[in-house]
Amino acid sequence: MKLKFTLFSVLFSLIITMGFAQKNKESQSIISGKVNISKYHSREDLKEMDKGELLTLYIERIEVIVNILPNIAFATKPGVTMESLGIPETKDNKKALEDNIEASETYFESTIEFQKSILPYSDTTDLIAAILFYESTLKALHTYEDYKKD
Template sequence: MKTKIIFLTLFMLTASFAFSQNKNTPRSIISSGAAIKKYHELEELKRMQKGELLDLYVERIQVLVKTLPYIALATKPGITIADLGIPYNSENKKTMEDQADATASFLDTTVNFQRKMVPYSDKDNLISAILFYENTMRALHEFSSL
């Protein structure tokens, strides 16, 4: 019985070390989840149900909120402040953490609002908004190549 307990304890300790994150590694300025998986054409969107359109709309809002405030620093996920030569000290680390928390809180509130209110919108307006957001993301990709 003691052998099993010792073995289980060692296993759990090993697993916790293996899966723990390095807290001293700078986080990406733009979240790795800030990407549109697929761009759509008008006719394709017109064939979709409103629920599918709502999901696309919310996804695009999330991508834009996770990207646009940072385009002066980076336009793609994976770049850290250290990559830009910004000191990765406790003050800047705290600033990055606070911004990530604020963005997550804002997105929670915004997505909740969108899921409750946007179903009442006109389908054509929803499609137009999705296309606008996608065009904004395309323009951002062009911006990054300047």
């Protein structure tokens, strides 16, 4: 009886393992990382904040823009994959996407390192203007589909 149970367990495990080995890796999203902000602000809201809060908002907006804008011709939201766009998922195309994502992450990390050391010296008025500009750019993404019409 124990032999039958052991054989059945081994056979079952082997079948399960083979089943998982045959599954393809899920397609990677073209847009990854942070892709939205929690709130849009008015100039008055921003004037009431201290510089530390403004710096945080500024960096958050840069992150969203870096993750979305370079890929806007493909997608403006996460979840869009090469497969869903009809792009062949060849080894070269997958590698290109991985390289692009890695380059974006590296760029963002180095930009933030620079921003954290230099940005505190910026004028608060300029910082507020930049945040408002970034937010208006992000709001415009909601109307991106309008530009696709013939």
